Amino acid sequence: MNVQWMRLSPPRILVLGFAGIILLGTLLLMLPASSRSGVSLPFIDALFTATSAVCVTGLVVVDTGTHFSTLGQIVIAILIQIGGLGFMTMSTLVAIAFKRRISLRERLILQEAMNQSTMEGIVRLIRKVVVYSLILEGICGTLFAIRWSFDMPMGQAIYYGYWHAISMFNNAGFDMFGEFRSLTGYVYDPLVNFTAMFLIIAGGIGFVVLSDLVEYRRTKKLSLHSKVVLLATGLLIVFGALVIFVFEFSNPRTLGGLNWGGKILGSFFQSITPRTAGANTVDIAGLRQATQFFLIILMFIGASPGSTGGGIKTTTFIIMAGAVIAMMRGREDIVFFRYRLLQERIFKALTITLLALLLIIAVTMVLSTTEDSSFLMILFETTSAFGTVGLSMGLTLKLTTIGKLLICFTMFAGRLGPITLAYALGQKKGKELYRYPEGKMIIG
Template identity: 80%
Template sequence: MIIPKLKWLRLSPPRILVGGFALIILLGAGLLMLPISNTTGVPLPFIDALFTATSATCVTGLVVVDTGRDFTVFGQVVIALLIQIGGLGFMTMATLVALVFKRRISLKERLVLQEAMNQTSMEGIVALIRKVLLYSLTIEAVCATVFAIRWSFDMPVGRAIYFGVWHAISMFNNAGFDLFGEFRSLTGYVNDPVVNFTAMLLIVLGGIGFVVMSDLVEYRKKKKLSLHSKVVLTMTAILIITGTLVIFVFELTNPKTLGGLPWSGKILASLFQSVTPRTAGANTLDIAGLRQATQFFIIILMFIGASPGSTGGGIKTTTFTIMAGAVVSMVRGREDIVIYRYRLAQERILKALTITLLALFLVITVTMILTTTEDHHFLMILFETTSAFGTVGLSMGLTPDLTLIGKILISFTMFAGRLGPITLAYALGKKQSKELYRHPEGKMIIG
C-alpha cells in the first residue's frame, strides 16, 4: 500500500483531476454496458456506453441513444449519479465521504480541491466544499419538489417524484439529459411557466458558481460582493438579456419556432433559449428549426459558457469579460484593464488569453476533422463541436448520426471542455518550473 500512496503524492493536481474523471467515465461506461442498464436486455456497444458516460460525467447532455427510452431505471440512476459526481466534481464527493467519516483532509487533497474549484488559494477550501454540498442538495431538493408537484398532474405521483428528482439533478448540474424520450427535451412544456422558470433557476444557479452563491447568501452580513461575484452576475445578466432579445427578434416570424406561439410563449421561449446555452442543454424549441443566424448566435453563447467554479463549461464569463476589457482598454489607450475600480494583474490577462486561444484551437481543429468524417452541413458540425466543448448538450440532430471517429472526437472535446484547456494541458505536459532569468525585451510591429 506504500507504493500507490507514494505515486499519488507524486502526481500533480491537474493529473489527479484528469485521471479521476477518466476513471469515473470508464466505470460508468462499464455499468451502462450491463444488460440490466438497457431496456432491450442486450449490452450497449462500448463506444455508445463510453460516449454516454463521458457526456454524463462531463455534464454535457449530448446523447447517441435515448435516455428515457433505451435505458432502464438502473441505467438512468447510473447516469444521474455520473451527472452529480461530474457536476460537483469527484474530489467534492470524496470530501463528502471524508467529512462523513470525520477523516482529515490532507494538504495534497486540498491542492486538488483548489484546482478543481478554480480557486487562487487553499484558504477556506474545505469550508467552501461544505457550502457546495449544502447549497447543491438544498436547491436540488426544493426544485425537485416543484417539478414533482407540477408533473403529478401529467403522470402517476411516483413517476412524477422520480422525474422531479432526476431532472433537478440534471438541470442544476447543467447536464441537459432528460427522460421524456424521442430526444425532445422540454419542448412539450414550451408554454409552461412553472417548468420553464424552475428549470431556468436551476440552470442559472448551477452556472454562476458556488463562490458567487456563497457571496449572495452572506450578503446580508457582509453588505458587499467580491469583484468576482460582481463580474459573474453582471456578465450573466447581460448575456441572458442580450440573448433573449436577439433570439426573439430573429425567430419572431419563424413558423418552426416562435411563429405559432402566443406572445407570452414567444417571450418565455426566447428567455429559455437564451439561458440554456449557459451550458445547460435543455431546450423548449426545436434547435434544428432555428434560423441560421440564431444558431450561430447560440454557438457564441455556448463558447462563452458558464462561470468559474460552477457545474458548467465554456471559456467562462470572467474570461470573456477580461478579453472584452482588454479590447476596451487598448482602444482607449490605457495600459491597465480596470473593472469596478480594480486593476487586473497581467497574469489574469495572460491566462484568459491562453484559455481563449486553446479553446478556439480545440473547437476549430475538431470541427475541421469532423467535416471530413461526417456527411453533414458545416454549421451543424460547428454547433455540435462547440456544444461539446461548452458541455452544453444542445444539438441540431447530429449526435445520433455520428460515426465512430465522430463519437471519439466529441467525447474527447466534452472531456477537455469539462476539465478546462489549461488543466488538461498541465496534466499532459511536463512538470512546470519557474525560469531563473528573463530575456531582453524585444519589439515587434503589430496591427
C-alpha cells in the same frame, strides 16, 4: 503504486479521476440490466453516454427515457451529480463524514478542481457546495414533481422531478421525456420554465457566487468576482433573449407559432440554456442559421468559474472584452468596479480563449472529413461538446465511431478546461532564473 500516485500533479490527478469515473460509468451502462431491452449497450455508445454524463454535457446517442432502465437512469443521475460537483468534492464529503483530516495535498487538488486562487477556506467551500446543491435540487425537484403530478402518476412525477432537478442544476441537459424532445412540450408552462431556468443559472454562476449571495444579508458586500459574474450573466441573458426574439419572431418552426407569452419564455429559455445547460423548449434544428451561429457564440462563452458548467467562462470573456475596450481607450489597465486586474489574469484569459478556439477548430476540421453533414451543424456540435452544453442540431445520432470518440474527447477537455488538460499532459518546468531583454514588434 501509492507513492507514484502521490507524486502526480493536481491536474493529472483530476484528469485520471474523471477518466476513472467515466470508465466505471461505461461498464455500469453496458450491463444488460441498465437497458430496458436487457441487451448490453455497445461499448462506444456506453462510453459516449458516460462521458456526456460525467462531463455534464447532455449529448446522447440513445434516448435516455426510452432506452435505459431505472437502474441505467439512476447510474446516469449519479454520474451527473459526481461530474457536476466534481469527484474530489464527493471524496472530500466522504472524508468529512468519517471525520478524516483533509491533507495539504488534497487541499491543493481541491483548489485546482474548484478553480480557486488560494487554499484558504477550501474545505468550508466544499461543505457549502454540497449543502447548496442538495437544498436547491430538493426544492426545485419538489416543484417539478408537483407540476408533473398532473400529467403522470405521483410516483413517476416524484422520480422525474428530482431526476431532472439534478440534471438541470448540474447543467447536464439530460431528460427522460422520450424521442429526444427535451422540454419542448412545456414551452408555455411558466412553472417548468422558471424552475428550470433558475436551476441552470444557479448551477452556472458558480458556488463562490452562490455563497456570496447567501451571505449577503450578513456581510452586505460582494466580491469583485461575484460582481463581474452577475453582471456578465445578466447582460448575456438579456442580450441573448433579445437577439433570439428578433431573429426567431416570425420563424414558424420555432417562435413564430407561439403567442407573446410563449415567444418571451422561449427567447429567455433559449438564451439561458446555451450557457452549458442543454435543455430546450423549441426545436434547435428549426432555428434560423443566424440564431444557430449566435448560440455557438453563447456556448463558447459558457458558464462561470467554479460552477457545474463549461465553456471559456464568463469572466474570461469579460476580461477579453475589457482588454479590447482598454486598448481602444488608450489605457494600460483593465479596471472593473474600481479594481485593476493583474497582467497574469489577462494572459490566462488569452491562453484559455486561444486553446479553446484551437481545439474547436481542430475537431471541427477532422469531423468535416469523417461526418457527412453541413459545416454549421458540425461546428455547432463541436462547440456544444466543448462548452458541455448538450444542444444538438441532430448530428449526434449520425456520428461515426471516430466522430463519437472525437466528441468524447472534446467533452472531456471542455469539462476539465484546456489549461488543466495542457498542464496534465505537459511536463512540469521550474521557474525561469533569467529574463530576456525587451523587444518591440509592429502589431496591426
